Every structure is written in structure tokens, then in C-alpha cells.
Amino acid sequence: MKPVLEKKTQAAPAEVPEPAVDVLTAIKRVKKRKSPMPRISWHLVHWPNTLFLMGTLLVTLIGVPIYLWNYGLNAFQVTLFLVFFMSTGISITLGYHRLFSHLSFKATWPVRLLTLLFGAAAFENSALCWAADHRRHHKFVDHEEDPYDISKGFFHAHMGWILFRLQEDSPLDFVRDLEEQPLVSWQNRHYRTIAIMMGLVLPTVIGWCWGGWSAALGGFLMAGVARVVAVHHMTFLINSLCHTLGNRPYSTRCTARDSSLMAFFTFGEGYHNFHHEFQHDYRNGVKFWHFDPTKWCIWLLHQLGLVAQLRRVPAEKIMMAEVAEQQRQLTAILDARPVPLAENIHRLLRTAQEQLHQASLNWERRKEAYAQAAERKVEASRQRIAELRREFREAAKNLHAAVRQWRETHQLVQAALA
Numbered sequence: 001m002k003p004v005l006e007k008k009t010q011a012a013p014a015e016v017p018e019p020a021v022d023v024l025t026a027i028k029r030v031k032k033r034k035s036p037m038p039r040i041s042w043h044l045v046h047w048p049n050t051l052f053l054m055g056t057l058l059v060t061l062i063g064v065p066i067y068l069w070n071y072g073l074n075a076f077q078v079t080l081f082l083v084f085f086m087s088t089g090i091s092i093t094l095g096y097h098r099l100f101s102h103l104s105f106k107a108t109w110p111v112r113l114l115t116l117l118f119g120a121a122a123f124e125n126s127a128l129c130w131a132a133d134h135r136r137h138h139k140f141v142d143h144e145e146d147p148y149d150i151s152k153g154f155f156h157a158h159m160g161w162i163l164f165r166l167q168e169d170s171p172l173d174f175v176r177d178l179e180e181q182p183l184v185s186w187q188n189r190h191y192r193t194i195a196i197m198m199g200l201v202l203p204t205v206i207g208w209c210w211g212g213w214s215a216a217l218g219g220f221l222m223a224g225v226a227r228v229v230a231v232h233h234m235t236f237l238i239n240s241l242c243h244t245l246g247n248r249p250y251s252t253r254c255t256a257r258d259s260s261l262m263a264f265f266t267f268g269e270g271y272h273n274f275h276h277e278f279q280h281d282y283r284n285g286v287k288f289w290h291f292d293p294t295k296w297c298i299w300l301l302h303q304l305g306l307v308a309q310l311r312r313v314p315a316e317k318i319m320m321a322e323v324a325e326q327q328r329q330l331t332a333i334l335d336a337r338p339v340p341l342a343e344n345i346h347r348l349l350r351t352a353q354e355q356l357h358q359a360s361l362n363w364e365r366r367k368e369a370y371a372q373a374a375e376r377k378v379e380a381s382r383q384r385i386a387e388l389r390r391e392f393r394e395a396a397k398n399l400h401a402a403v404r405q406w407r408e409t410h411q412l413v414q415a416a417l418a
Contacts (some may be wrong), residue, residue: 002039009052013336014050020359021067023154041164042230044164044165045070045164045165046162046163046164046165047163049163050163052123053159053162053232056225056228057229058231059221059225059226059356060221060225060226060229063221063225064221064222064226065218067218067221067222067239071214071217072104075358076207076210076211076215077091077207077215077218077219077222077223077240078171078392080203080206080207080219080222080223081222081223081227084121084199084203084223084224084227085223085227085230085231087118087121088118088119088121088122088199088227088231088266089122089231089234089266089267090219090293090294090297091114091115091116091117091118091121091122092105092119092122092124092130092231092235092296093266093267093268093269093294094267094294094298095111095112095114095115095116095118095119095127095292096115096119096124096130096131096134097134097269098125098282098294098298099111099112100130100178100184101117101130101131101134101135102132102279102280103280103311104280104281104282104298104310104311104363105282105298105307105308105309105310105311106307106308106309107300107301107307108305108306108307109299110181110305110306111301111307112181112184113183115127116183116184116187117187117194117198118198119187120194120195120198120199121194121195121198121199121202121233122228122231122232122235123195123199123228124231124232124235125189125191126188126191127184127187128172128175128178128179128184128185128187128188129169129170129188131174131175131178132169132170132171132172133147133170133173135149135170135174135175136170136174137239138276138279140252141255141256142254142255143403147161147167147170147238148161149161150239150243150244150255151255152238154240154244155240157233157239157240157243158237158239158240158241159232159235160235162167164308166364168369173190174200197248199224199228200220200224203219203220203222203223203224203227204216204217204219204221204224206219206223207219207220207223209379221407222261234265234266234267234288235266237262237265237266237302238262238266238269238270238272240267241259241262242256242257242259242262242270242272243255243257243272243337244257245257245259246259246262246272246273247259248257248271248273248325249273249274249322250273250274250277250278250318250321250322250325251273251276251277251321251325252325252328252329253337254276254352256272256273256275256276257272257273258270258271258272258273258274259271259272260291262264263284263285263290263291263292264291265295266283267292267294268284268291268292268293268294268295269284269294270284270285271284271285271286271292272284272291274286274318277321277418278318278321281311281312281313282295282298282310282311282312283295283312286313286318298310309383314367316363316399316400317397318405319400319403320399322361322411323356323403323406325409326410328355330410330413333417337417341413341416342416345412345413345416348409349409349410349413350410351409352402352405352406352408352409353406355402355405355406356402356405356406358402359395359396359399359401359403360399360402362398362399363395363396363398363399364393365395366388366392366394366395366396367392367395369388369391369392370385370388370389370391370392373385373388
């Protein structure tokens with residue numbers, strides 16, 4: 001919600017002694033003052049969303065403990081909860097997010113169908129609407145048109161944008177390509193039915209088959225309602241906490257941040273700064289030590305032949321983004337420094353930057369030439385393609401050497417500034 005507008009403060013006038021007043025008069029004055037509490041604009045409340053989110057939360061906080069008090073917790077209920085949590089969570093991160101929103105890879109129809117079915121069970125809207133909101137977020141991140149703009153507050157980015165109608169729904173112009181996919185359009189038309197059947201009815205039926213009505217109730221409460229709440233806030237935290245806490249190694253031009261802690265709770269989605277800089281990469285955790293189960297699932301499906309055309313940003317481009325961000329930060333420090341660097345250190349830094357710039361341009365040119373020749377195999381001879389490949393690899397080697405030189409110089413400058 002937007003904060004209530006306050007009156008502009010004016011310069012305080014010179015103090016003038018007030019006439020003495022009795023206690024009764026002072027009390028009357030206090031009563032006449034308006035309450036500072038802001039009023040909720042009830043017409044802005046999105047009631048279906050609000051009632052569902054609040055209702056599922058209350059059932060989780062009240063109904064689940066009562067059930068556990070009466071029937072206890074067993075391995076079946078824990079397993080059912082985890083299976084539905086992982087299947088719906090991965091369907092959001094792998095399906096709704098990386099497959100449909102960013103087209104990070106191509107998937108066969110069984111993968112698309114399963115992610116659409118279990119993605120609906122997460123109760124986060126249809127893939128079409130979800131992708132429209134998300135593409136709009138990337139296009140207008142941190143600006144007014146961003147659906148979950150963090151500059152409007154943590155609560156707004158977390159779930160306030162869902163509870164209140166503060167702007168028009170994202171137009172489907174953002175997802176015309178997805179509208180042409182029959183399975184996506186089918187899920188969009190029947191989203192509510194699919195969500196209820198897959199997200200609430202299915203765990204209830206599985207519970208009934210396992211242990212009668214008590215297990216069915218447990219399946220409904222835990223693998224159904226409580227799991228929905230857990231997956232919701234897993235997703236919501238990416239929009240709020242991952243734009244608030246963490247590092248920005250690739251770009252400080254937006255609020256998105258990398259958080260290893262959040263990656264652990266969100267199937268690898270916590271590396272959000274990398275994602276905003278390279279949104280079409282199928283990986284969020286790009287380093288080999290990064291915890292990114294969604295990336296591993298996509299890789300495994302690729303090995304099984306169920307997905308193809310995985311989109312990856314070249315390692316050199318990622319490295320250059322890190323260097324460019326470090327350079328921006330260093331420039332800001334030097335500009336704010338009252339005493340200039342020693343001339344010899346400044347000359348070393350300028351030389352390293354120029355060498356890095358030339359190596360980067362050469363790498364870009366060689367990469368483009370090799371890619372074009374590889375695409376037009378008929379027009380380019382095998383010998384020419386091999387020659388371009390060697391030149392490209394040599395350019396990459398020179399770029400890595402220039403980056404190492406720049407980093408050594410960067411450390412020298414940091415030591416001089418200490």
C-alpha cells in the first residue's frame with residue numbers, strides 16, 4: 001500500500017509563550033486532533049487472493065497443530081509433504097520460471113505437461129499469467145511498472161502486490177509466444193480446476209488410499225494446505241529478500257542480490273543478481289559450488305533426452321561482468337578520494353584497463369566470426385572453421401590473461417588505498 005501523504009513541514013516559527021490553560025481545556029484539544037492511523041482502501045483489496053492466502057495460513061497455523069496433537073506425525077505424512085513440496089516447487093522454478101518465462105531451454109511435451117500440472121498445484125496462477133508478471137518485472141525492475149517493485153517496500157514485494165490491486169494486471173502482450181503453445185493455453189483456461197485437483201484433492205486421495213480418513217485429512221492439511229503456504233513464501237522471498245539482502249557481484253544497477261542461504265530454500269533461485277544480469281541462462285548458480293537443484297534437474301533431463309538447447313552464457317562474458325562491476329566500484333572510490341593515486345600506480349591501472357578492453361574486443365570479434373562460420377558450414381571450408389576456432393581459443397586465452405593482469409593491478413590499488 002502507498003503511504004498516506006503527510007503535510008509538508010514548514011520552518012518552525014519563533015517560540016511565543018502560550019497563555020496558561022487548565023487541564024480540561026487541554027484534554028478537549030487532544031480529543032479534537034485527528035488520528036494519525038492510516039486508513040485501508042478496502043476497494044483496492046483483491047479479496048479472492050487475500051482470503052485464500054490468509055485462509056491457508058490460518059489453517060496451517062491452527063488446523064495442522066490440532067491434527068498433529070490428535071494423530072501424531074508419521075513417515076507417510078512427512079514423505080507426502082516433501083514429495084508435493086519438491087514437485088510443485090521445482091515445477092515453479094524449472095517450469096514456470098526458467099522454461100516458460102525465460103525460454104532457457106526447450107522441453108518435450110511430458111516435461112511441459114508435468115510442470116504445468118504441478119505448477120498449477122502451487123496455486124501461483126497459470127503459467128501464462130505468472131510469466132507475464134515475471135517478464136514485466138525484468139523489463140521494469142525497481143520502477144513503477146514492476147509488479148513487485150522492492151522500492152515500494154518489503155511487504156509489497158513479498159505479497160502486498162498480490163493482496164492489493166495497485167496496478168493493472170500484466171498484459172498478455174508479454175507472453176504472445178506462450179499463448180501459441182497448446183498445453184500452456186489449456187492450463188490457463190482450466191487453471192483453477194487443475195490447481196484444486198492436483199494441489200488439494202490428489203494428496204487427500206493418496207492419504208485415503210494409504211490409511212483411511214485420518215490419513216486423508218493429514219494429506220489434505222499437510223501435503224495440501226501447509227505445503228501450499230511453504231511454496232508460496234519460498235517464491236515470495238525471492239521477490240522480497242533476494243532484492244534486499246546479499247551480494248551484487250555482477251551488477252549494482254538493480255536491487256537483485258545473490259544469497260547462498262536463499263538458494264538453499266528456493267531450489268537454487270537465490271543467485272538473483274546473476275539471474276537479473278543473465279536472465280536467459282538455464283543456470284542461476286553458475287559456480288560449480290553453488291547449490292542449484294533446478295540446474296541439476298535440467299542437466300539430468302538433458303542427459304535423458306527430455307530437454308534440449310540449454311542456453312548458457314559464455315564464461316568469459318560472466319567474468320567480464322564481474323570485472324566491470326569491480327571497475328565501477330573502484331572508480332567510485334577513486335572519484336570520492338580527496339588525494340589522487342600515485343602516478344605510477346595510476347599508470348599501471350590505466351594500462352591494465354586498456355589491455356583488458358582490447359582483449360575483450362578481440363574476443364568478441366573472434367567469437368562472432370567463429371559462430372557465423374559454424375552456422376554456415378556449406379559456405380565455409382572445414383579448414384577455415386578450424387582456423388577460426390583456433391583464433392577464438394587464442395583470443396579467449398588472451399582475455400583470461402588480461403583479466404588476471406587487471407585483477408593483480410586492482411589488488412595493488414586496493415593496497416594503496418588501505
